[in-house]
Amino acid sequence: MKIFQREQRSLFGEILDWMLTPLLLLWPVSLALTWLVAQSIAGKPFDRALEYNVQALAQLVTVQNQRVVFNLPQPARELLRADDSDLVYYQVLGARGEVLSGDKDLPAPREEDRPLAGEVRLRDDEMRGLDVRIAYTWVKLDLPDSQPALVQVAETREKRSVLATEIIKGVMLPQFVILPLAVLLVWLALVRGIKPLSQLEERIRQRKPDDLSPLDDKAVPLEVAPLVSSINDLLTRLKDSIATQKRFLADAAHQLKTPLAGLRMQADLAQREGSNAEELKQSLKQIGRSSVRATHTVNQLLALARAESSGQHTIARQPCDLAQLTMEAVQDSLPRTMDKRFDLGYDGARPGAPGVTLPGNPTLLKEMIRNLLDNAISYTPSSADHPGVITARVLADPFGHVLVLQVEDSGPGIPAAERELVFQPFYRALGTNVDGSGLGLPIVLEIARQHDASVTLEDAHPGQVPPGTRVTVRFVVGEPKPA
Numbered sequence: 501m502k503i504f505q506r507e508q509r510s511l512f513g514e515i516l517d518w519m520l521t522p523l524l525l526l527w528p529v530s531l532a533l534t535w536l537v538a539q540s541i542a543g544k545p546f547d548r549a550l551e552y553n554v555q556a557l558a559q560l561v562t563v564q565n566q567r568v569v570f571n572l573p574q575p576a577r578e579l580l581r582a583d584d585s586d587l588v589y590y591q592v593l594g595a596r597g598e599v600l601s602g603d604k605d606l607p608a609p610r611e612e613d614r615p616l617a618g619e620v621r622l623r624d625d626e627m628r629g630l631d632v633r634i635a636y637t638w639v640k641l642d643l644p645d646s647q648p649a650l651v652q653v654a655e656t657r658e659k660r661s662v663l664a665t666e667i668i669k670g671v672m673l674p675q676f677v678i679l680p681l682a683v684l685l686v687w688l689a690l691v692r693g694i695k696p697l698s699q700l701e702e703r704i705r706q707r708k709p710d711d712l713s714p715l716d717d718k719a720v721p722l723e724v725a726p727l728v729s730s731i732n733d734l735l736t737r738l739k740d741s742i743a744t745q746k747r748f749l750a751d752a753a754h755q756l757k758t759p760l761a762g763l764r765m766q767a768d769l770a771q772r773e774g775s776n777a778e779e780l781k782q783s784l785k786q787i788g789r790s791s792v793r794a795t796h797t798v799n800q801l802l803a804l805a806r807a808e809s810s811g812q813h814t815i816a817r818q819p820c821d822l823a824q825l826t827m828e829a830v831q832d833s834l835p836r837t838m839d840k841r842f843d844l845g846y847d848g849a850r851p852g853a854p855g856v857t858l859p860g861n862p863t864l865l866k867e868m869i870r871n872l873l874d875n876a877i878s879y880t881p882s883s884a885d886h887p888g889v890i891t892a893r894v895l896a897d898p899f900g901h902v903l904v905l906q907v908e909d910s911g912p913g914i915p916a917a918e919r920e921l922v923f924q925p926f927y928r929a930l931g932t933n934v935d936g937s938g939l940g941l942p943i944v945l946e947i948a949r950q951h952d953a954s955v956t957l958e959d960a961h962p963g964q965v966p967p968g969t970r971v972t973v974r975f976v977v978g979e980p981k982p983a
Contacts, residue, residue, distance in 0.1 A: 554620050557590060585662070829873055842890055
């Protein structure tokens with residue numbers, strides 16, 4: 501049961517509900533238990549009085565001339581009947597069950613409830629339509645083969661109810677004052693208890709929009725520390741994401757500046773007065789080259805941004821056939837290599853062979869292979885007389901749980917001093933005279949990192965001129981789980 505209902509859930513209201521609802525529900529239970537206890541307490545003195553009266557009457561039962569006699573003096577009879585609140589009944593039965601004195605219609609105890617001689621017992625019963633409390637005892641008679649005499653004293657329960665009511669009033673009336681006071685104290689304690697949350701909210705509201713520094717988790721209660729830690733983790737990831745976006749925008753602006761400037765310059769040259777058809781054709785060719793370069797740069801930037809954003813969270817993985825993905829990437833690159841007279845081929849494991857499957861993202865893996873091939877095509881000279889050779893290779897070691905992807909070319913190679921630098925975005929080796937964005941290998945490294953793979957560079961043909969380049973991506977494939 502909710503005492504306080506709100507359209508929007510409130511932590512303050514929830515805690516207050518769970519604290520006050522049991523308190524208000526237990527109050528009537530406490531009232532009922534107090535009433536029962538009061539009834540028991542109120543009955544004890546009156547029960548003792550009944551026991552005393554029964555014992556006193558039992559002493560008046562005597563045997564005279566082999567007859568059971570009960571002599572009740574008149575003052576004692578009047579004292580027994582003197583009660584302003586309750587009715588008192590008594591009964592004395594002889595050895596043969598005859599009524600010696602008292603009320604004839606007073607109920608007799610059950611046979612199995614007969615106490616020992618001299619023992620007084622109490623029971624609840626009904627007398628003339630009224631609830632009564634009866635004390636009774638059996639008196640042993642000095643007669644041969646005779647049954648004990650029965651002495652009973654009964655009393656209505658009015659005084660007991662009045663006393664129980666007074667007791668419960670004395671107990672419960674202060675609670676009508678204590679209960680509101682307890683609710684007020686709970687309210688104040690709860691306000692004080694959630695004050696650190698309000699202070700945390702105020703600190704967050706006062707922050708500047710560009711302030712993504714972590715919150716102080718030492719200045720909050722222990723229970724709130726995990727929440728603050730989660731917020732700090734979110735702020736860190738948000739800071740990294742914003743930094744990535746800023747870097748992407750800066751890189752895009754920097755890289756697009758040159759081709760766009762070339763496009764504008766060539767457009768201005770084409771619009772000059774007196775330009776002949778050959779100059780106009782040359783300008784249009786340069787505009788086409790600049791647009792292709794700009795398109796390639798944009799695609800590379802988007803691929804890098806997509807790879808980096810995927811690295812900020814767990815990528816969706818599925819079984820990927822690396823040999824199949826590599827062959828598809830080689831086939832996609834064939835039209836470009838045919839125009840430049842390249843010898844492009846695939847070598848190594850066939851699709852479906854043991855050990856060529858790894859858990860990964862097929863889109864990212866294919867993007868990585870495509871960038872390796874594009875990089876080799878861009879930096880490898882090729883002509884009809886001396887065609888460039890580019891080979892993609894997949895090697896599987898199912899026993900060592902290693903899967904290797906290699907792309908090697910017959911190009912000029914990469915000097916050892918620059919092999920670490922080429923993995924930096926926009927770095928391009930000097931003297932290559934190749935249009936490129938310098939993003940191919942950084943994309944490869946980022947995608948490999950997300951698949952827990954390593955990337956190494958080496959000469960494809962050591963000791964030869966040109967030495968060529970071999971890029972090796974090494975995947976560690978876990979042991980297959982038993983079926």
